Amino acid sequence: MSALAFAAERAVAIHAVLAASKVCQRVFTKLVNGETVTKKDKSPVTIADYSAQAVVNTFLNSSFPSDPIVGEEDSKDLRGDAGRLMREKVLELANSGLDTPLTEQSILETIDRGTYGGGAKGRMWALDPIDGTKGFLRGEQFAVCLALIIDGQVQVGVMGCPNLPVDAKNQDGEKGCLFITVKGQGAFQRNFSSTTEVPISMSDIQSLTDASFCESVESGHSNQSEAAKIAQLLGITKAPVRMDSQCKYCSISRGDAEVYLRLPVSATYEEKIWDHASGSLLVAEAGGIVSDVYGRPLDFSHGRTLATNSGVVAAHAKIHAKVIEAVQKVLFPEGKL
Numbered sequence: 001m002s003a004l005a006f007a008a009e010r011a012v013a014i015h016a017v018l019a020a021s022k023v024c025q026r027v028f029t030k031l032v033n034g035e036t037v038t039k040k041d042k043s044p045v046t047i048a049d050y051s052a053q054a055v056v057n058t059f060l061n062s063s064f065p066s067d068p069i070v071g072e073e074d075s076k077d078l079r080g081d082a083g084r085l086m087r088e089k090v091l092e093l094a095n096s097g098l099d100t101p102l103t104e105q106s107i108l109e110t111i112d113r114g115t116y117g118g119g120a121k122g123r124m125w126a127l128d129p130i131d132g133t134k135g136f137l138r139g140e141q142f143a144v145c146l147a148l149i150i151d152g153q154v155q156v157g158v159m160g161c162p163n164l165p166v167d168a169k170n171q172d173g174e175k176g177c178l179f180i181t182v183k184g185q186g187a188f189q190r191n192f193s194s195t196t197e198v199p200i201s202m203s204d205i206q207s208l209t210d211a212s213f214c215e216s217v218e219s220g221h222s223n224q225s226e227a228a229k230i231a232q233l234l235g236i237t238k239a240p241v242r243m244d245s246q247c248k249y250c251s252i253s254r255g256d257a258e259v260y261l262r263l264p265v266s267a268t269y270e271e272k273i274w275d276h277a278s279g280s281l282l283v284a285e286a287g288g289i290v291s292d293v294y295g296r297p298l299d300f301s302h303g304r305t306l307a308t309n310s311g312v313v314a315a316h317a318k319i320h321a322k323v324i325e326a327v328q329k330v331l332f333p334e335g336k337l
Contacts, residue, residue, distance in 0.1 A: 006148070006156050006182050008063065013146050013158040014180060016059035018192065020052035020144045021160030021176075023097040024130060027051060030093075032137060045133045047089050049073050050111060052129035052144055054094040054102065057113045060125055070304055071114020071127040072274055078108060118273060120152045120301035128274040132245025134218060139163065141243040143250070147277035152301030157181045157278030161247045166191050168256040179250045179282055187253055187286040202287040202316045203255035211258035211319070212238035214248045226330050227261050233326040249279025252314060253286035259323055262312040263331070264293065270305035276312060289320040293327050 031044035053073045060069060078087040087104060095101040102110060116124060125148055132142035141163055148156035159179045166174045166189075176192030179200075188197040205211055213236065215227055227240065241257045248260045260283075262271075280290040280298050291297055292309035299308050315323045 005185070009148050009156050010158070010180065010182055012059055012063045013148070013156055014178060016056040017144050017146050017158045017160040018178060019059070019097040020055040020129065021162045021178075021192070023051050023055055023093055024048045024136070024142070024144065025162050026096060027093055028136065028139065031089075032139070043086065045130060045136050046077075047086060047093060048136065049130045049133075050075075050078060050086075050090040051093040051097075053114055053127060054090065054107050054110050055097045056127055056129065056144070056146060057110045058094075058098055058102065061110065061113060064123075064125075067123050067125055068116035069114045069125045069127055070116050070118045070273060071111075072129060072272070073111055074115050075108040075111040078111070118300075118303040123148065123150050125149070126274040126277040126300070128246070128272075131275060132243075132247065135163075135244030135247075140217075141245050141247040143245040143247050145246050145274060145278045147274075147281065149273070149277060149300050152299065153183070154277045154281040154300060155183045157281040159246055159250060159278050159282070160192075161245075161250055162192070164247050164250065168251065168254070177250065179253065179278075181278070181282045181285045183281060183285070185285070187282050189250075189254060200254040200286055202253060202283070203258050204287070204316065204318070205258055208319055208322060209235045209237065211236050213240040214251050214257040214260045215240050215242055216248070216262065217242045217244050226263050229330045230261065230323070230326045233329060234323065246275065246279040249276075249282055249314065252288065253282045258316060258319070260312070260314040261323075261327070263327070264311040270307050271309065271312065272305055273300050273303075276306065280312075280314070283314045287316055288314055289317050290314040291320070291324065293324070293331055295321075295324045 027048040128145040131145050136142040144160040146158050147154050161177045164177045178190050180188045187200050189200045190197045252260050283290050293311040
């Protein structure tokens with residue numbers, strides 16, 4: 001594919017995600033670190049969600065006005081007298097990331113551009129304005145995730161990870177990374193503080209015993225006890241790397257860990273497309289394979305969820321089949337897939 005393919009979409013997505021990520025950082029500094037916020041108060045992450053979605057949708061609407069957006073949020077709770085205080089905070093913070101300020105009415109309309117139902121045909125953007133809400137509130141890992149999907153295939157992905165160290169070996173060093181990918185063009189990382197992009201690739205390990213898992217902090221998001229059994233089957237002895245959000249996709253894409261498991265915790269739960277679109281393309285372009293626990297590719301053509309998939313397994317192409325084999329032995333011990 002030509003390096004010029006999707007150049008405009010790539011550039012707009014980078015600009016939008018970086019601006020939204022910086023707004024989220026302002027929300028954290030102003031509202032989470034503030035003395036007025038208690039540990040039980042989840043409103044800062046809600047404000048950050050709305051503000052980030054408004055910022056990204058504004059940039060998308062300006063450059064690609066006919067493209068629908070599958071976003072996580074809608075403006076229902078911001079409307080009327082009940083939503084006034086939060087609406088005012090969202091407006092202030094969203095406008096801090098925009099050149100042309102939104103009004104109270106236009107911010108509601110802008111957020112609601114993200115209510116598209118998805119589907120198998122045409123162009124659409126998938127947006128998670130804050131992936132990893134608990135990570136955000138802890139001051140740990142969260143991500144702003146944006147992907148362009150065309151006819152059910154992810155073509156462009158950009159993720160902003162404000163708290164992720166630029167170098168995993170230097171946890172106290174500079175933080176704030178963008179991860180950028182276009183189908184057929186490779187995977188890249190750049191710092192928030194620089195426009196220089198560096199190619200990244202997955203760790204090309206020779207043996208699974210050298211591997212480590214990356215998995216969710218929250219046990220409610222993935223079955224950690226089954227993951228431990230899978231690690232044992234594969235001969236993996238390193239402790240899992242646990243973090244919130246699609247930062248896990250970013251981490252394995254640059255070689256911080258080798259396998260990302262999101263094992264089903266419920267037979268009825270359907271993963272949301274915005275939680276996996278950009279990350280799955282990044283891993284694929286970095287040398288990996290992303291599938292569900294049955295080894296099937298993730299299918300983004302069924303609306304707002306991955307309705308035909310169960311769980312997620314991401315690993316380097318060389319070891320993916322072995323990981324899937326171990327996953328199935330643990331999840332389906334009687335061989336009934």
